[in-house]
Each structure stands twice: as C-alpha cells, then as structure tokens.
Amino acid sequence: MSNISNTHESAGGNLTARALREGVFAGLVSLGLFVLFVGLETTQNIRNELVLNQRWGLLAIFVAVAAVGRFLMVAYIRPRLEARKASASAKPVTEEQEGFFRRNFSKIAIAFLLVYPFIAVAIFGVQGSLKWVDNFGIQILIYVMLAWGLNIVVGLAGLLDLGYVAFYAVGAYSYALLSQQFGLSFWALLPLAGILAAFWGIILGFPVLRLKGDYLAIVTLAFGEIIRLVLINWTDVTRGTFGVSGIPKASVFGIWSFDVGAPNYFAKAFGLPMSSAYYKIFLFYLILALALLTAYVTIRLRRMPIGRAWEALREDEIACRSLGINTVTTKLTAFATGAMFGGFAGSFFAVRQGFVSPESFVFLESAIILSIVVLGGMGSLVGIAIAAVVMVGGTELLREMTFLKAIFGPDFTPELYRMLIFGLAMVVVMVWKPRGFVGSREPTAFLKERKAVSSSFTTEGHG
C-alpha cells in the first residue's frame, strides 16, 4: 500500500523483506475491509429475522489473495516493469508503419458486422442464432450508438453530460406512447422521436449554458433523474412503474411485417419456416444502420464549421468567445444533435423490447454510456466502439460462463457479478489508461499531413 517510498533498493534481500512487510500490511488492511462484509452474511431466517451466516473460509481467501498479490507485486512484478521501462526508453523510437489490419480496421469491422447474422445462423442454426444476434449484436450496437451520440456532446463539444439517458427515455416513450395512441408506424415515429429528443435537449441545455465541468455534470444528472421521476409518477400518461407494454413491432418499410398473423408476414412472403430470429436479424441491421448513420454524421459534422466550433469550444471557451463564435448556439446544437441520436436509439430500444418502463432509464445507464465514451478515448469513434464491445460484450459474456458453476458450485450465478466487474473494470482501465483505449486525436484541420496528436498534449476545455 505504501508506495510513497519509491527508492531503489539494490539488495535482493532488502526487496523481499519490504515485499513481505507490504504483503502483511495489505493482508491486514483487507482483513479490516472485508471482515464484516465477507466474513459475515446477513440472511433472513424462517421468522423473517436477520441472522448472521459465518463465512470465514471465504474471508481467508480474500485476505490471502490480497497479501500474496501485494507481495508478488512488490517483489517481482514491479521491478520487472521498471526494468522493462528502462530498457524501452533506452531504445531509439522508430516510426512503425501501421499494418494493413490497423489501417483498414473500420472497413473490416463494418464488413464483419454486415455478415455477422449470417455467420451466427450458419454456426448455431436459425433458432440458435437468436442469442448471438440479440444479446451480443443488438445489445452492443445500442450502446455503441448511444456512446457515439453522447460523444458529440462530451467528446466533441466537451460538455460533460451525466443525464444522457433522459433523451433515450424521451425517444423510447415517444415511440411507445405515440404508436399506441395514434397507431403510427415505426418509420414515421423514428424521426419524430429524434426531433422530440432534440427539442428536450434544447430545453434542458438552455438553462445550463453558463455552467462548466463538474457543475454541468451534476445538473444534467439532476435533469435525468427528474425526467425518470416524472415518468414514474405521471401515471395517467406513462402508467408509472408498470411501464408501457404491447408496443407494436417495426416492419420492413411497411412492405413486410413481422406480426405472425399479418398477410404480409415476412417468413410467409419468403417461404421460410416460422421463427422469431428474422425479426432479430432485421433489428440487428436496423441498429447497425442507425449506428453507422451516427458515425457518418459525426465524421461529416467535424468538418463543418459547427463541428470545428465544437472542438474549439472543448479546447478553450474563452478563446472561442473572443474569436466571435456564438457559444450559446454552439452548445445548444451539440446538446440537440447528441439528444437526437439518443432519441433514435430510444425508439429503437422500445421497438426491440416491446415494453418500456422507467426501470430502464436509471442513472446507471448514463454512467455506463459516459464511461464507454471516456474509456474509448473521448472523440475517437473506433476507440468508443472497442470500449463498448469490451465493457458491454464482456459483461454479457459473463452470462454465458456456465462452466464457472462447476468451479464455484451449483448456486453460483455469474450474472450477479456483472455490474461489480463492470465497476471494477471502469476503475482499473481508468487508472491504467487515463486517456482511454485510443488515446490520440486525429486533427480535423492540418497543414501538410495528418498526424495523430498524442492525448498527453491535449487538454480538455472547461466548457
């Protein structure tokens, strides 16, 4: 724990002694941390009273892992890392030519995504592919799209938004309620949901224009919570915590439907066996198209005056103002554009689930989306996509790890640990790579050639 004294100790025995000392200390600290929470468990007995359940073996494992881990860290891993760092800095820096795979990464990724459902069907069969297309494909792509949408606000304009899920909720409820009340189709409501969410983005963005940094984050968090609380309590319209169910499915531009009873049912039109997998595959392409639209718009906007203004605003607001950029409209367009994509994603979410309730729009969702943006490297579309795959895909993968049951016993449920691991991963990645997975910025404007700017040279604005 005490890494304050970082003096080099040359003698190996000295190092081992220190490692032992620190290992014991770490063990004692972890004993203090875990003795009440891991050593004892509060459970309800038959009379519904709380009783304690003792788990000293588990506590011993926790303490042993901490102590041994710390010992190994100090005695072996850290000296080795330092030696490697020393030898790496001794070598001259050579410019590495990027390989074919790296240069064409996004093209390869898009090509893979286009054939992904077919691969899943080919390997797992029509019914078996459901899980892979739905749980992994659609789930990850929703987060990719949301994170790309939020990236416009946070990554480009530098406005820290902790309430992004509010716009997701606006989009979802717009589709859910309008389609039920007025029977409008998905394709008519998708743009409408985007417009409504953008409108809310402006309404919520307007009062917070003067705020900066952390304060802005907290106010947006408050707005996100207010919208959720209104959704819970305004029961006449939203049906409160029960949520809106029976939301109609989307159709392929009104030509083919996915309702089994309809005359233009998709499977019937193509003479395929009945399966719910076609709808999921259709949804997969739908969210892929929406996500790519978000990416395309972001890339194009970055080259337009408004995009340049966003990035300038992120770097230095005062300089922006003194150069005559209207910071009010610049910030509002960022909020509105980001919110619009959140609204699109929201109406897609409603169509996919067929059910929306305030439960889906808690603060945790905002935190997840924001963490994906930051872990991805703020502003880097590829980095954000990688972060979404790692964080969302990784935790989804945990559901599949049934073999863990063989190790930890039959009542071990890996799903329980999903958010715990997510939180820990957020901390670990942040400490290990504070600039995110792709920590460099491609400049939009350049003199002779485009050179990636290492993120250690860039500072965030205080917008």
Added chain:
Amino acid sequence: MEYFVQQLVNGLTLGSIYGLIAIGYTMVYGIIGMINFAHGDIFMLGGFAALITFLILTSVFVGLPVVLLLLVMIIAAMLTASLWNWTIEKMAYRPLRGSFRLAPLITAIGMSITLSNFIQVTQGPRNKPIPPMVSSVYNVFGIAISLKQIIIMVLTVVLLAIFWYVVNKTALGRAQRATEQDRKMAALLGIDVDRTISVTFIMGASLAAVAGTMYLMYYGVTVFTDGFIPGVKAFTAAVLGGIGSLPGAVLGGMLIGLIESLWSAYFTIDYKDVATFSILAIVLIFKPSGILGRPEVEKV
C-alpha cells in the same frame, strides 16, 4: 402550527444526516477539486457495517444497554468506512491526481458502482430490517419528538463541534486549509500533502459512517442501493451551501431536509425528490457559488 413545527423537527433530523454526509463531499471537493461520487456509497457501507455489528452484538451479548450498543455500532462503522475510503483514495484516486479533469470523476462513478454491487453480492439484494432500538417518544407542547430524533440532532451538534475544533484549531486542520488553498506551496512548506488528503478522506468517511448508522437507526432498514439518493441529496446540500464551505454544507443539509419534509407535508410526496433535484438545478444555474461559497474567479 403544531403540524408545521412537527415537520420542522422531522426536517431538521433528516437535515442533520444530509449535513454530515455533505461535509465529506465539500471537504474532498475543497482539497482536490473532485466530486467524490462514491461518497454516498461509503455512507451506505457505514450503514451496513453498523447493521452487521448490531447483529453480532445482539446475538452475542443479550440485553446490552442501548447506549453502549449504539456507541459500538458507530465506532465499528466509522473504522470500516474510513478504512474503505482510505484504501479507495490510495488505489483509485491518487494515481489519477494531475490527470485530465474527467478521469477522477469516471473512476469515482466506477467505484460507486463497485461498492454498491459489492454489498449486493456479499450481503444479498434484499431490504435489511432491524428491530427498533429506541422507541420512546416525548410530547413537548403537543409536538411528538422521538428519542431517535434527539439522539441524531445531539450527536450531529457534538460531532460538528469536534470537527470545527479539528479544522480550525489544530495543526492538522491548518495543514488541511493550507493544502486546500495551494497544494504546491503547502508541500514546499513541509506539509505532507498526501497524508493530509488521506486524512481528509478518513474524516469525511467517518462522518458519513455516523450518518449511515443514524439513518439505519432512524428508518430501521437498509439496502445496498441506499447510497445513491441520500448521496445526491447530500451533494445538493453541499452545493446549496456553497461547495468547499464547511458551515455551508451543514446549512445546506438542514435546508434540504426542511424542504423535503415540508414538501412531503404540504404537497405530494411522490414529487419530493423532483423538488430536491429542481433546487439543485436552480441553485447551480443562478448562484453556482451557493449561499456561503466564494465565487469562482475565472483567470485567462
């Protein structure tokens, strides 16, 4: 009138709890300029430590006097929460000091998710009710004041007095105030800045743990998600009072407690959290420096 005074008493009780949590936010923000998002979960962790200590004590020593029981619970909660906050600061926040602005906030959010899910995994997701510890209610001029409320308010006053003394009259407090004003200069003058920051986290966590214990005693139930809403409200209190200002945090806590109980008494209870969040937004928009805070000067 009696109804109004009754709500006033309830509000001040709640406000004491918020005020104690808010001090942790305001101190950490003052000294390293970061919103310690996990502070609400430290409060929840303190509540759970108190709960488990309560269960140990009541099952081992039957018929222990309530005063002793509460005292041991508070001490256990303070120790556990302080150790947690100290470890978290060392492992998760210290490596990111001096990194870009968003990094500590994201780490703190990650830590908050980790802590609440750690408790969910180890202690289960259900509500944890305990039998009432103190149930006497006194009737003063037609207003019902329970012993619980008296304990909470008296304890808050005592803790604030100790805390005020430490910050204003001791060498440790001087070091803290110096670090808050100018970290580099303080280090040059021989103040161990790392240690001062660690102590700040420990102090904040101890007060939050006391608040957690009293929250458990007052409501008689706790659950792993209990960190979020009281945490955000305490943060609102810190902002309302002026973030970085210690008397401001207590004042803000009292105001938030009063607003919440009066709103529930005279308007709909459903929207009481909306009221708190709206106040947060309104204060930040119109007077970001809060009631007692110093206005921030923007340097170019």
